[in-house]
Amino acid sequence: MFQIEIRLVMSEEVIIRKYKNTDYVQLCEVHDEARMQELIVGNAVELYAPLEEAIYKEELFSETIYIAEVNSHVVGFIAFRKNELGYIYVLKEYQGKGIGGKLLDTAIPYLKRPAFLEVFPTNIRAKGLYSSRGFVEETKEKMILK
Numbered sequence: 170m171f172q173i174e175i176r177l178v179m180s181e182e183v184i185i186r187k188y189k190n191t192d193y194v195q196l197c198e199v200h201d202e203a204r205m206q207e208l209i210v211g212n213a214v215e216l217y218a219p220l221e222e223a224i225y226k227e228e229l230f231s232e233t234i235y236i237a238e239v240n241s242h243v244v245g246f247i248a249f250r251k252n253e254l255g256y257i258y259v260l261k262e263y264q265g266k267g268i269g270g271k272l273l274d275t276a277i278p279y280l281k282r283p284a285f286l287e288v289f290p291t292n293i294r295a296k297g298l299y300s301s302r303g304f305v306e307e308t309k310e311k312m313i314l315k
Contacts (some may be wrong), residue, residue, distance in 0.1 A: 188234035195243035202260030211289030
């Protein structure tokens with residue numbers, strides 16, 4: 170029996186590191202693009218606000234944040250606290266290349282169990298990523314990691 174392994178190979182190295190204040194402008198760019206994409210999938214575009222104006226901005230920056238960097242450019246980030254995964258965003262051109270998984274793999278060891286996250290019921294792609302790391306649906310909009 171043959172087993173074939175297919176890998177998406179990125180020519181650039183992905184670095185996952187803690188957020189620094191100097192990443193702010195690029196983090197806002199990632200947030201704004203990926204948030205709109207998320208809201209389109211969730212049929213909730215009316216909720217969009219750029220990070221500079223978002224009411225949850227202060228909350229986001231009170232969480233632990235790791236960024237994904239390619240060629241010194243921020244292409245994604247994850248934010249979490251205690252037992253809650255608050256945000257995980259990756260620029261569209263870098264999605265499907267394993268960056269979201271690397272960000273999750275970085276955060277999961279720090280999450281107190283049971284950990285949870287909220288996701289739009291229609292965001293099948295995100296749910297697949299979370300499921301691949303052990304999260305299970307508790308409700309249509311909430312997934313938990315035991």
